[in-house]
Amino acid sequence: MWQAPYTLTTWEDNWNYFTQTWSLPLMDEKLTLDGLFVWDIDKKGLAYRQRIEYAMMGGNLRPRLEWGYFDGHQEEGLLGTFGNSDYVELSIGFQF
Numbered sequence: 582m583w584q585a586p587y588t589l590t591t592w593e594d595n596w597n598y599f600t601q602t603w604s605l606p607l608m609d610e611k612l613t614l615d616g617l618f619v620w621d622i623d624k625k626g627l628a629y630r631q632r633i634e635y636a637m638m639g640g641n642l643r644p645r646l647e648w649g650y651f652d653g654h655q656e657e658g659l660l661g662t663f664g665n666s667d668y669v670e671l672s673i674g675f676q677f
Contacts, residue, residue, distance in 0.1 A: 597622040611636045626653030643674040 615632040
């Protein structure tokens with residue numbers, strides 16, 4: 582419940598973030614590395630998400646491994662709200 586968007590009691594007039602995304606297709610685009618970096622400049626929070634996706638069976642079957650890392654002062658800014666919410670996810674998608 583504490584991670585709900587309404588938990589922040591004060592809202593800044595201006596929020597400054599730096600974001601960087603990157604994607605690296607390998608092996609004729611069968612293997613894709615994808616990353617997202619977010620830096621909360623004002624509150625000193627960091628977040629990073631990394632995906633590894635592999636296309637099999639002509640691109641119909643797509644297993645994906647994803648993990649996210651969040652760091653920030655607890656309850657300080659949006660990234661601080663998710664400070665203890667690191668995750669690892671494995672999913673398998675099938676496209677018809």
